[in-house]
Amino acid sequence: MIFNKILIPVDDSKHSESAVSYGASLAEMSGGKLIILHCHRPVPTGLGEPNFQKAIDDATRESYAILKQKTAILKDKAVDYEEKIIGGSTAKSIKTVAETEGCDLIIMGSKGKSDLEGLVVGSVTHKVLHIAESPVLVIK
Known part of the structure; x- marks a missing residue:
């Protein structure tokens, strides 16, 4: 199967590192492109200035640090990728980016929660x- 675009949402976990590694292998085999996405929590608009801008800057800085860590895995890989940062509801944002970008596949790391625990905790x-x-x- 050929994947033209693979979306890999990442956080600061080891599980998302596994997803990036696996996605890189699939992209290399199929000649596809990776989109490495980090979703940060929405910033409340009622913070007022300068607090709102500081919260945005902090979220952006943290997001870039996470992306830098995950894309370091791709350094020696022959794969095309781009990085994206988005704020908002994580699951909905992932769905929206996948649809907007026309992704063939989403690869995500799993923290190994059971179905019941995933429902109760609300796993992304x-x-x-x-x-x-x-x-x-x-990917586990």
Whole structure:
């Protein structure tokens, strides 16, 4: 199967490192492009200035640090990728980016929660599995 665009949402976990490594291998085999996405929490608009801008700057700085860490895995890989940062509801943002970018596949790391725990805790991977239009590959 050929994947033209693979979306890999990342956070600061080891599980998302595994997703990036696996996605890089798939992209190399199929000649596809990776989109490495970090979703940060929404920044409340009622903070007022300068607090609102500081919160945005902090979220952006943290997001770039996470992306830098994850894309370091791709340094020696022959794969095309781009980085994206978005704020908002994580699962909905992942779904939106996958649809907007026309992704063939979403690869996500799993923290190993059971179905019941995923429902109770509200795991992002669990939510994306249920709302995404494109296939989702979960990596442990």
